[in-house]
Amino acid sequence: MKSCVIVFPGSNCDRDVAVALEKFQIKNQMVWHAESDLPKSDLVVLPGGFSYGDYLRTGCIASKSKIINDVIRHARSGRLVLGICNGFQILIEAGLLPGVLLRNKKLRFISKNVFLKVVNTNSKFSSNYNKKSIIKLPIAHNEGNYFAENKIIEKLESENLIAFKYCDKKGEVNEVDNPNGSSNNIAGIFNKEKNILGMMPHPERLVDPLLSGMDGSLMFESLAKSH
């Protein structure tokens, strides 16, 4: 399996995710945003960070980068795209996923570990989560409050396109354990074909026991075996 991580000015999780990919034998290449063509890859990762200093709207300027045209072509051809945190915001601004990520309900930057319920394990990103359906991953964002019109939320629910929901340690999805005010506690969503995943939590930060957990590694294992 081959991947590439797109690097924007202000990306800061690009190397973390590259380390995670390589740990699971995914051959990775870094790609600068000003390139016009992607190298041959099965997976494109848009990493976390603060691309362009979050100017105008988070992810907005990055979503107009030169390389994004080829990322859109890559996505439309059914190959995999993963957007983490700022990467999720970029996917939304690029129109590859529906809805919008508003400022956190309580207007604070949140950096902490949260419990997540893996809602859908039937995807190339999440198949290995059938071993563990309640996981703990870190979030670190100011704009993670997922919002979309009711029609879209209903469609995400009915078509089973929600990947992760914020929950308590027993897996119960409730208001108290919703850190940022997201509609229906949404932490990550797929597109209809489930080849695109956007998520606010950071799986790349928990791929080693030394980093206090392995819950992120199940995603990279899923990806590695999917090809």
Added chain:
Amino acid sequence: MKIFATVTLKKEVLDPQGKVINQTLKNMGYKNIVNVRQGKFFDIELDEKDRSKAKIIAEEICKKLLSNVVIEDYTIDLK
């Protein structure tokens, strides 16, 4: 020609900053403040003399870049 564009959150979208400003103004003694919405203002110089052409460009850039039409409204003023 100049494009002046104003982008604000749609009425039905919560504007926490607007709310805080509203409350602060009230605390400062401006009791008759009813509502505040915060937005963004763009002052754009355009090399185009034809008003209708400028209008089309302004609409396009507001839709494509300056606003996110899912949550924001925009108004355009040409001068």
